[in-house]
Amino acid sequence: MSxxxxxxxxxxxxxxxxxxxxxxxxxxxxIVFGEDVGIPNGPFGASxxxxxxxxxxxxxxxxxxxxxxxxxxxxxxAGLRPVVEVMYADFLLVAMDQVIxxxxxxxxxSRGKITAPLVIRTQQGSTPGSCAQHSxxxxxxxxxxxxxxxxxxxxxxxxxxxLRGAIDSDDPVMVFESRRLYPxxxxxxRDPDPRVGIADVVRPGNDVTVVTWGTCRPLCEQxxxxxAGQGVDCEVIDLRWISPxxxxxxxxxxxxTGRLVVAHEAVQNAGFGSEVxxxxxxxxxxxxxxxxxxxSLSAPMPASPLLSAxxxxxxxSIARAIxxxxxxx
Amino acid sequence: xxxxxxxDYRDMLRIRLIEEELLKCVQDGRVIGSAHLCIGQEAIPVxxxxxxKSDDPVVATYRGHGWALAKGVPPVQFIGEVMGRDSTLNxxxxxxxxxxxxxxxxxxxxxxxxxxxxxxxxxxxxxxxxATGLIPAxxxxxxxxxxxxxxxxxNMGSVLGIPFIVIVENNGYAEMTPSxxxxxxxxxxxxxxxxxxxxxxDGNSASAVAEATRRARELAxxxxxxxxxxxxxxxxxxxxxxxxxxxxxxxxxxxxxRLDPLTRARSLLDPTVAEATYQQVVAxxxxxxxxxxxxxxxxxxxxxKHVYAN
Numbered sequence: 001m002s003x004x005x006x007x008x009x010x011x012x013x014x015x016x017x018x019x020x021x022x023x024x025x026x027x028x029x030x031i032v033f034g035e036d037v038g039i040p041n042g043p044f045g046a047s048x049x050x051x052x053x054x055x056x057x058x059x060x061x062x063x064x065x066x067x068x069x070x071x072x073x074x075x076x077x078a079g080l081r082p083v084v085e086v087m088y089a090d091f092l093l094v095a096m097d098q099v100i101x102x103x104x105x106x107x108x109x110s111r112g113k114i115t116a117p118l119v120i121r122t123q124q125g126s127t128p129g130s131c132a133q134h135s136x137x138x139x140x141x142x143x144x145x146x147x148x149x150x151x152x153x154x155x156x157x158x159x160x161x162x163l164r165g166a167i168d169s170d171d172p173v174m175v176f177e178s179r180r181l182y183p184x185x186x187x188x189x190r191d192p193d194p195r196v197g198i199a200d201v202v203r204p205g206n207d208v209t210v211v212t213w214g215t216c217r218p219l220c221e222q223x224x225x226x227x228a229g230q231g232v233d234c235e236v237i238d239l240r241w242i243s244p245x246x247x248x249x250x251x252x253x254x255x256x257t258g259r260l261v262v263a264h265e266a267v268q269n270a271g272f273g274s275e276v277x278x279x280x281x282x283x284x285x286x287x288x289x290x291x292x293x294x295x296s297l298s299a300p301m302p303a304s305p306l307l308s309a310x311x312x313x314x315x316x317s318i319a320r321a322i323x324x325x326x327x328x329x
Numbered sequence: 330x331x332x333x334x335x336x337d338y339r340d341m342l343r344i345r346l347i348e349e350e351l352l353k354c355v356q357d358g359r360v361i362g363s364a365h366l367c368i369g370q371e372a373i374p375v376x377x378x379x380x381x382k383s384d385d386p387v388v389a390t391y392r393g394h395g396w397a398l399a400k401g402v403p404p405v406q407f408i409g410e411v412m413g414r415d416s417t418l419n420x421x422x423x424x425x426x427x428x429x430x431x432x433x434x435x436x437x438x439x440x441x442x443x444x445x446x447x448x449x450x451x452x453x454x455x456x457x458x459x460a461t462g463l464i465p466a467x468x469x470x471x472x473x474x475x476x477x478x479x480x481x482x483x484n485m486g487s488v489l490g491i492p493f494i495v496i497v498e499n500n501g502y503a504e505m506t507p508s509x510x511x512x513x514x515x516x517x518x519x520x521x522x523x524x525x526x527x528x529x530x531d532g533n534s535a536s537a538v539a540e541a542t543r544r545a546r547e548l549a550x551x552x553x554x555x556x557x558x559x560x561x562x563x564x565x566x567x568x569x570x571x572x573x574x575x576x577x578x579x580x581x582x583x584x585x586x587r588l589d590p591l592t593r594a595r596s597l598l599d600p601t602v603a604e605a606t607y608q609q610v611v612a613x614x615x616x617x618x619x620x621x622x623x624x625x626x627x628x629x630x631x632x633x634k635h636v637y638a639n
Contacts, residue, residue, distance in 0.1 A: 073451055074451020074465075075458075076451070078459070098447055102444055
């Protein structure tokens, strides 16, 4: 497999492929498996070339998410570091018992005598034509579960670094990748990232704090660029992780700007944006002058791009929400 | 008379007496909550653990007291855990239905029917890859044979060639409904559908269960595939401690009671030896309850610890 040089821009999906490759090379206890992950090289190419390079440490499973995820749990309990791929986040829903009743409780109930250092990789969100069973953004459901760590990378660098950090973590980590961002490009440092739960300030600013993650990050950056031309100075923060999440960075930012917009692709109703706004309200009280959430409207996602565009957040809807917070005093 | 028969009787009796006392504890408030007892099924864990290596990991169900004790978990700590005390097992976090002791290769009870199968598949996957020579075993009930988790794991274990032992304790009831009313085909027939060997055995004989488990373990090792043992038994109590069992046909408990594995195990012994063993276990269990009651309560500040590594 060719290895990109540091300066070369690579895609998000290639960054994941490199993270898996480097983790398999670094640690014999790492195994990678899932549906079509081995010989077919992964449905999206995340495991391209890995079966050839690492043999039966990279393998295919039946279409049985409960058995796959439970196998990750059991093998992690007995000393391996499994990375299981769930093809679409929607498919996690057939294996919720294993994730929530089994994996998440393991450390707590045994007081750390049994642990589950596993990674569940999946991808989520809407792309044109994807039906309501292949387009949900489900990260908030898992952030609600004590015992799980939840990451939401949005760039090739984070896709790489967060996955390496997740594999090295002694806790179970769920990584929700963005299918829509798989072709997006960036440069890469091939370092594992120990910064679990730390946000990145993507763009510093003084007027409005815009908190985002995953697929919405480029939309927020686009909105910030547009509004900069109108004299509105946005601070864009990519949370990168929502469990744990970097409330300190967000609160410090809103303490300066007084205004908060949270943008995510998951539906607004009981979405993680509500947690962000509530936390800031509790911390800052009246110093928070205005807050808005931008999210998908709370409906199942229709397949037609014409219809889905009516529900999904956009750079325009994010920009409008930002301007709304400025209009309020 | 063989020493093994005395051991079987003693180990089954210990489980029985502890559970009978635990039932009293639930009723008088020494145990808060409920308990799912394995009264009538003790020969299965005792027999199976004779055949397993002591380090073979075992996963059980909420009806798992017998398995914990058969794996060698100390009775004082076990009882303390069920009583919600700061036991060396889970420090009160597991309780009756979700306790574990990896120090004894007891990887835990599971309070989700069929929920332990996928993790057992994973344990087996790791032990196979690490070439430890250990074969994990999981106990499930007949009711779990209707859970997707079980079927996914049997199929995946079969196609990927992962060796583990599934012990189906067919006790006649899936919670409160006769399992024959709920199950289209017997467990062994379903195992055959996944190209898995199934051994049926009289689950009320510890020696028969031990022999079946020994064969199952050998098959798991030689074929590197899952193997099923279906142990036919009878649940001589309710689904849980508060179950009035109004659903039972009249006379069923008396009829089933005649198959009580403990009565049978005792009948194999010289009466003098049997009585001496009985008195010894009574004294041991009485002492264990007294000592368990002295275990400290969990510290309140422990409640938020161990959610995460850091």
